């Protein structure tokens with residue numbers, strides 16, 4: 001039997017981009033041929049929690065579009081890529097039968113499911129080395145833990161300490177390489193389509209506030225349009241509580257969540273905008289919101305699995321009634337509040353809901369319907385196109401009063417509707 005060729009692997013997970021991808025640049029600098037891999041993990045598409053899937057049709061379609069776009073972009077810079085459907089560890093084992101895998105380059109993770117998956121691969125490939133990068137973060141841990149000893153409970157404390165000396169690293173620049181045809185020919189990519197992943201094809205809702213497609217190519221266009229062509233960034237603070245249409249907020253969340261957009265790139269684009277058009281409250285506010293995203297990542301880094309537990313990171317008793325009927329009425333937009341119902345219809349039909357809506361429906365679920373907040377979070381996890389483990393569980397804990405808001409406030413949906421949907425435009429759109 002001929003000796004196996006030594007290679008490195010870049011394992012793409014939630015870092016689905018070529019711009020500012022540390023793992024990609026690092027592997028390119030090694031003196032060894034390499035292969036890029038993405039796995040649609042079959043277990044992940046089967047699993048259920050509180051009866052909900054871990055990923056629903058909206059995010060699956062978006063992810064599929066993202067991976068196909070990545071494939072095209074990698075092709076252009078000469079990087080061999082395979083996409084597979086199956087159990088991740090077995091796929092790595094299959095690759096290991098053809099090649100001697102020296103090092104796997106991937107994103108650093110610290111949440112339950114992601115760590116479990118990496119551990120499984122480690123078990124199958126005990127001699128392979130690992131090189132992990134913090135590619136989902138805007139702020140590097142070295143910088144953050146120089147400013148604070150540990151993640152504080154209150155966002156304001158975190159923000160103020162970070163803002164004082166904020167340092168965001170430069171972007172990583174990948175480059176074109178000479179393609180090595182031997183590598184791809186040994187293992188074939190799978191044809192991936194929605195049906196294979198357990199979903200029927202579907203059309204996007206015509207009123208969706210998020211009609212975009214997945215992938216780095218699409219988000220770079222979106223960023224350019226939102227910042228520079230239409231200069232929406234300059235009025236972001238005034239529009240960000242809107243609920244209808246494409247431009248009340250950046251809509252970057254879904255791309256940030258699967259890593260087809262780097263938060264570091266967004267930061268530098270904001271700075272470019274400020275240099276060209278001037279800074280104001282709005283340009284500051286987008287960085288402020290990105291700090292919220294960052295904050296929840298540092299919260300989960302510190303508290304690990306506590307973010308999935310009913311008592312949250314505060315270890316507080318959370319009282320709830322377990323009523324499946326009530327949960328179903330919330331999901332199907334059949335509560336006593338028309339404002340809540342409109343929002344729940346929007347997320348069910350489109351996979352997206354504004355931040356204003358999310359705050360309200362989550363507060364209603366926890367404080368007025370008195371249900372287990374983890375069920376609401378699990379429904380969001382299945383349904384949201386922009387689901388991100390840190391932001392979703394961080395925000396749900398916050399609203400439920402077991403997280404980073406010790407004040408434990410309740411939104412009044414009537415007052416909120418009056419303030420944010422005084423002319424009924426939003427409710428008329430989603431209550432038909």
Ligand SMILES: Cc1cc2nc3c(=O)[nH]c(=O)nc-3n(C[C@H](O)[C@H](O)[C@H](O)COP(=O)(O)OP(=O)(O)OC[C@H]3O[C@@H](n4cnc5c(N)ncnc54)[C@H](O)[C@@H]3O)c2cc1C
Pocket residue numbers: 240249250251252253254256257286289290292293294296353354355356358359362380384386387388389391392393395396399
């Ligand atoms: C109960 C609940 C669950 C949520 N679940 C998620 C989730 O799974 N994934 C997710 O990305 N966001 C989540 N959010 C946060 C927020 O609602 C969305 O990030 C935002 O609505 C996305 O729209 P945008 O990209 O246009 O935001 P913009 O207003 O344009 O903000 C820019 C970016 O800042 C970040 N950001 C803004 N608000 C928050 C926030 N409250 N927490 C963390 N990051 C924020 C996002 O990355 C966002 O893309 C949740 C909020 C609540 C109340």
